[in-house]
Amino acid sequence: MRGIPPSGDLLALARSGDGEAFRGLVEPYRRELQVHCYRILGSVQDAEDLLQETLLAAWRGIDGYEERASLRTWLYRIATNRCLNALRAGARRPPEHADYRPEVPLPEPSHRRAEPSWLEPYPDALLDEIADLAPGPEARYETRESVSLAFLAALQELPPRQRAVLVLRDVLGFRAAEVARVLDTTENAVTSALKRARGALARELPGSGREGAPLPDSPRERRIVADFLRAFEAGDVDAVVALLTDDARLSMPPLPLEYRGTDTVRHFLATVALRPGRRHVLVPTRANGQPAFGAYQRDPRTPILHAHGVIVLTLAGDRIAAVTRFLDNSLLAAFGLPRTLRAGFEEGR
Structure with missing residues (x-):
């Protein structure tokens, strides 16, 4: 899933202002970009909002696409940085029930997080719309595991930049050099952030000795x-x-x-x-x-x-x-x- 070089004709038409040509270029990546934003943000609606921002920024900046990387990598660069900007700005929408008042008093929990959980569920019907779910050759997680609630809940505990590095490297399988270009940083910085993210994620995920889940619809x-x-x-x-x-x-x-x-x-x-x-x-x-x-x-x-x-x-x-x-x-x-x-x-x- 490394990205298909854009058709020269479509790219030329998009640069001339042809909206249909632009949609033809980006449509194959729309749903996977939304899932990417969801992994980083934890919210379906926030992911859709950031996807729209990404596509708008790509449309406005298509002349700046220099073809040194695949169109897919260029779109991931825009989406990732838009997500990180949103997290830095604290522009997260409060969930409808952030001030939930139960009908009866809730028992004292055995564990209490410091902050509310921003995580929302992602419908499988949307995952089914992704044309190619196969991760890159350097990925460490299967697609099914990388969208599981346990994985995503652990991911939300990471600092935003570590979160982005781990998703790009271990979920999507981008090479370190590609991630460095996406985040405008060095390969050494990517390697360092990834090491810290992997250690933190291992501490947050449930025990690895647990027997795996049965196959879907088995x-x-x-x-x-x-x-x-x-x-x-x-x-x-x-x-x-x-x-x-x-x-x-x-x-x-x-x-x-x-x-x-x-x-x-x-x-x-x-x-x-x-x-x-x-x-x-x-x-x-x-x-x-x-x-x-x-x-x-x-x-x-x-x-x-x-x-x-x-x-x-x-x-x-x-x-x-x-x-x-x-x-x-x-x-x-x-x-x-x-x-x-x-x-x-x-x-x-």
């Missing part, structure tokens, strides 16, 4: 997903907990709270998420290469089911290693899901 994955859906919709705390690994984690971005271990997660489910009188309907989808659900809460007074965030499961072997519940209902639109459903919807699944 019989094993479908069974785990069906068991979770059935138990969660029934409000059966014991059945949900029986599906978890011993060190399972439950989190609710953007809240900086995390519940670790089956006893702590059980207490949270029993007193908050699945407390008596609260029932849900889950609509299966996929996010970050992982099973996910649009969550809806039943209203006993009406036949309407109200949106209650997006749930993403991280699987390990035959168990669930993490349950991540994103509280922002506006995220449902990215998955093609509505804000409300009518009761009885689940009967037609």
Whole structure:
């Protein structure tokens, strides 16, 4: 996935102001650039905003493209630096539920981050639109791992420049010299930043000894997903907990709270998420290469089911290693899901 040299005719037309020719040049890279911005920023909407800024800057600066690098590398240079500028400027949008007020008091978490989590889920349907998912020859991470929630949550803990270097080198497989050109720095600086980023990422990621997740849409994955859906919709705390690994984690971005271990997660489910009188309907989808659900809460007074965030499961072997519940209902639109459903919807699944 090293980038295709631009057609001389298209490039000449784009430089003459032909918008259709410019779109023909950049369209093959649009979705992968959005995913790149998402990895660095952690937000789908922010990634789309920065993608649009990148394409506008490329359109305005197409005369400055000197063809010393591939068009793809040139676009990544613009996108990466736009993302870093946005992070430096603190121009992140506060999530809709940054000031989330729970209906009941939340139990004391077993772990509390210093800052809210900016991470949002990324729909698999958008990943499917990337023409070529194969990373470069120097990449250390498979594409599936590099979009997983665990990897991206760890990535968000890195300083922005280290984050960009690690993504360009270890996820996309750019050579050190290419990354140095993208970031307008030296190869030695890239190598130093990469070493620090790798060390920090290794400390943040969950234990590497855990058995890998089943393949997407495999019989094993479908069974785990069906068991979770059935138990969660029934409000059966014991059945949900029986599906978890011993060190399972439950989190609710953007809240900086995390519940670790089956006893702590059980207490949270029993007193908050699945407390008596609260029932849900889950609509299966996929996010970050992982099973996910649009969550809806039943209203006993009406036949309407109200949106209650997006749930993403991280699987390990035959168990669930993490349950991540994103509280922002506006995220449902990215998955093609509505804000409300009518009761009885689940009967037609």
